Amino acid sequence: MEKMGEWEQRSLVSELTQGREVARQLQAHLNGASSSSYDIETREVLVQKIEASYEKALSILNCNVNTSSASAVVPLAPVIRMPNSDRSFRVSDASKKRKAPRSTQQVRVTPGTALEGPLDDGFSWRKYGQKDILGSRFPRGYYRCTHRNINGCLATKQVQRSDDDPTIFDITYVGTHTCRNVTSHLMSEKNQEQGPSASSMAAVEPQSSSSSQDLLLNFQKGLKVKTQDLEDQTYASLIPYTSSTSNVVFSWPSVIDNNRNFVSPATSGTDFGFGTCDDQIIQASAAASVTSSPTVGLDHFHQLDGNFTFDSNGFFRHG
DNA sequence: TCAATTTGACCTAA
DNA sequence: TTAGGTCAAATTGA
Numbered sequence: 001m002e003k004m005g006e007w008e009q010r011s012l013v014s015e016l017t018q019g020r021e022v023a024r025q026l027q028a029h030l031n032g033a034s035s036s037s038y039d040i041e042t043r044e045v046l047v048q049k050i051e052a053s054y055e056k057a058l059s060i061l062n063c064n065v066n067t068s069s070a071s072a073v074v075p076l077a078p079v080i081r082m083p084n085s086d087r088s089f090r091v092s093d094a095s096k097k098r099k100a101p102r103s104t105q106q107v108r109v110t111p112g113t114a115l116e117g118p119l120d121d122g123f124s125w126r127k128y129g130q131k132d133i134l135g136s137r138f139p140r141g142y143y144r145c146t147h148r149n150i151n152g153c154l155a156t157k158q159v160q161r162s163d164d165d166p167t168i169f170d171i172t173y174v175g176t177h178t179c180r181n182v183t184s185h186l187m188s189e190k191n192q193e194q195g196p197s198a199s200s201m202a203a204v205e206p207q208s209s210s211s212s213q214d215l216l217l218n219f220q221k222g223l224k225v226k227t228q229d230l231e232d233q234t235y236a237s238l239i240p241y242t243s244s245t246s247n248v249v250f251s252w253p254s255v256i257d258n259n260r261n262f263v264s265p266a267t268s269g270t271d272f273g274f275g276t277c278d279d280q281i282i283q284a285s286a287a288a289s290v291t292s293s294p295t296v297g298l299d300h301f302h303q304l305d306g307n308f309t310f311d312s313n314g315f316f317r318h319g
Numbered sequence: 320t321c322a323a324t325t326t327g328a329c330c331t332a333a
Numbered sequence: 334t335t336a337g338g339t340c341a342a343a344t345t346g347a
Contacts, residue, residue, distance in 0.1 A: 127324060129339060142338070146323095158338090 022049040102174040106162075123177055125157065137163045145177060153178045 026046040129142035138161035145153040155177040162168035 126322090128341095130325075131337065131339095134336060140337085144339090156338095 019050050022046050026050065102172055104170055104172045106168055106170050123155070133160065135163075136160065138166075151178060 023046075026043060029043050029046065124146040125143040126146045126148075127141055127143050130139045131142065132139045140158055140160040143157045143159065145151075145155045147153045155173065155175045157174065158170075158172040160170045160172075162170060
């Protein structure tokens with residue numbers, strides 16, 4: 001919290017204050033000792049309000065501190081922060097070496113339901129390195145665009161698990177894809193030829209009328225979705241806001257473009273227009289289950305039955 | 320056989 | 334000098 005932005009700080013105080021007020025109301029209700037159905041209902045509402053306040057506060061803290069305590073609670077809404085609003089992550093250390101446009105996504109995965117297949121954000125990535133980072137418990141994985149040699153695409157990304165909260169991955173995109181159209185075209189062809197591929201992001205070819213909710217449901221069912229261009233989207237419009245109720249089924253950080261394509265931020269990824277969005281950080285959550293690959297990237301999502309663990313590198317492992 | 324991943328060595332900016 | 338980033342040979346898996 002040491003570098004928490006003023007806005008976040010105010011929001012945090014506001015949420016906590018609100019929670020305290022509601023708690024007092026609840027206390028007053030309890031002191032009333034009435035047990036009519038109306039009062040019970042009211043108490044439940046108050047409890048939900050308190051929970052919501054806490055969770056919002058934790059979301060804010062999560063974004064700024066990544067405390068392990070906060071990690072136990074899945075943030076209910078994606079938090080979008082603009083550049084320079086806070087400490088970023090250690091990836092900021094890397095920025096001193098590169099001038100290419102970069103943006104960071106902070107992605108949380110939480111075990112719960114099953115997903116199948118690797119995350120696919122519309123681009124194919126190849127891992128070219130892994131490095132232990134000073135002060136980090138987990139190594140950082142380095143990925144570059146598969147079409148680097150063919151199209152000279154210089155886009156790269158770095159994936160690192162958060163120390164404080166192993167369910168959070170910091171994904172930093174560096175540079176922009178110059179192979180966008182080619183890739184999308186290839187993907188489209190591939191999907192048409194093979195149908196849903198195990199190597200593609202779990203998602204469904206978006207129905208023209210599908211809502212984000214539908215997509216989320218489809219996602220949860222392990223269906224496949226083809227991702228395509230997400231060019232020129234803004235984060236605000238890309239991030240589906242998740243409900244602040246405890247019934248959120250899915251909140252995997254994702255983007256949904258105008259075509260309602262579902263995109264997930266891990267291994268392969270649409271560039272989200274990152275070239276114009278330096279250091280923007282998005283934190284989203286997966287209340288529903290998610291898995292990650294045994295590598296630094298979330299390359300392969302495996303069906304989870306809840307018995308997964310983290311391997312020595314801090315990645316999910318089944319068993 | 321080919322493509323992807325791993326990993327130790329090397330390069331380079333701070 | 335050091336740590337982050339990249340290279341490339343070896344390894345692995347489909």
